[in-house]
Amino acid sequence: MAAPHRQSRPSNALFAAPYLVVFVALLVVPLCWGVYLSLQKADLFGLYGYTGWTNYARVLGDALFWQAVRNTVVFVAVTVPVLVAIGLFLGLALNARTRGAAFMRGVYFSSTVLSVTIVTLIWRFVFIPGDGLLSLAFEAMGWPPIGFLSTQGWSLFSVGVATVWWCLGLPMILILAALQQIPGDLYEAAALDNASRWRTFTRVTLPQIRNTLILVATIQIVMQFQLFGQAQLMTNGGPNGTSRPMVLYIYRAAFENWDVGQGAAASELLFLIILVAAMGQFWITNRGNKA
């Protein structure tokens, strides 16, 4: 007697079990644990009892926290559009079936596989005062030197440049893939319709890759809010915390000041901000779609 083809059996759940175990262990547990911690008075040695919203109140009352929020928002607001724009530009430029284009794609993508340590090392060579590439160039031109890593404003800018260089590969590859999905006959129809290059770009290409651009922007918003390694290694948040992102603030609170409860509370706030930013971006772009 054969069992019906699509019968659902409890044993089927076994196939999903490995993923579920990992998902619960690495995502659900830490998330709940974080919420729990943020409501406790806690340091690296243990928990000292429930304190309610005290940790949140302390974080929200901390001027350094708000400085970090401002730094991070500015950083995201600048790097994400730049990443999408350069990714789009490179995608368009390298959307050809030539060997040269294939090679250049590889070159631009290669930075993505580097670790953050290597990336910061490379960019420190560029930005460091004295014998960095830029300061040598400024010297050769006879311009006054700029402390790229130690001047307010320039330090966050330098972190941004390194980040864009490091993260560019993914937007470029996703946009390239979307561009290659566009049927060629649409361009032929546009050519017969006398469309200029600009009109073809805005009326044929852009609408066709719109969803990919939204996806790329969302991924980058989530990723860039979590800026940490480059900032810590290049500027260590300085000067005066003007390049300190939220994750660095959290790290300071939890692992340098040993106030795990406050760090956890700041983490939950970061989580909320990312959620709101990603959903807000999604909502705005989708509303534009209907209009």
Added chain:
Amino acid sequence: MSASIDIHHLTKRFGALTVLDDISLAIEDGEFVVFLGPSGCGKSTLLRMIAGLEAVNEGEIALGGRRIDTLPPGERGVAMVFQSYALYPHMTVRQNMAFGLENVGTPRDEIARRTDAAAKVLEIDHLLERKPQMLSGGQRQRVAIGRAIVKEPRAFLFDEPLSNLDAALRGRTRLELAQLHQRLGTTMIFVTHDQVEAMTLADRIVVMHDRRIEQIGTPMEIYQRPATKFVAGFVGAPAMSMLPLSGVTRGPLGARLEVAGVGHIDSAVTLPEGFATQGASIGIRAEDTRPDAGADTGADRGTGAGPDMNTGSNTGSGPNTGPGSLPLTVDVIERLGDRTLLHGHLPDGTVLVAQDTGRSQVAPGQVVPVGVDPHAVHVFDAAGRAHHAGEVR
């Protein structure tokens, strides 16, 4: 508005592969020309060269006397309907149709006027605000045609626009295209590998094969006086039967064509002196045969008994019957309602398709003497060149 198209010594290569070799063709103003040929013969390539979507390697294309092969596609004054329709997916039907006009700065009210007029003619006026993915295949096809019409081009180019439609819709759209051409009177080029489309739509058919044009002619010329063996075999369903020619003697009307091991066929074809039978063949269409299945079917055909049946036949030009007829062993019987096709073979193994009436009583395995209309016999020499009745070449 409409214009003639002149193609001079056009050659197209893709790398080392020559796809079109020295093509010359003159299309008159207002003519409906169909490019017909087997898959891969270069029909689309030729059309796309006229549209400007493929570069020209050698030769010239002129539209209305003006050379266009160096102009970008949009400036040539042609409109094209793609096999895939190539509608802009994120634009409404109205925007799809208006896009080309907006690009050349046509005034808004003029765009609206033309779009509405075209939509009305094509019966898509209730779909104007929809996007293409909300349309059926047939509706999309109309939008694609509408997008071409509003541009008021000097020539329309169609690349197999009906091939994605079901049979019924294809038939209807074919008719509507013919009406559209009558109404607009604009030059149209239509690519297809469907010979029914070609026969019904074309003023003239251009049969293409193996990088070149095999024949240019009206549908009737192409069908009744195919210039080459390829055209004869390609046009018409079922395909023309080909018999090996083994010898030629003088017959009562023209050449008497010998088929080794089978017999002979009396034809009205006049062959030139010293015609080489080596490699030559005889072409016979099914409808030009007269199978004599016996008294029951023979009665309504008025068959005689002599070798030359031009007299006393109700078809006007009587078939070869009796001693001069071909003994066909019937293998398969294909009933089409109004007529019956007898697929069989001759004693030498050559396959032949004969056509009987719809009420044919012939059974598989039966041997039927088949007569042939002497005026409808075609002879092809070894190079494939055709000889028909009533002309000397």
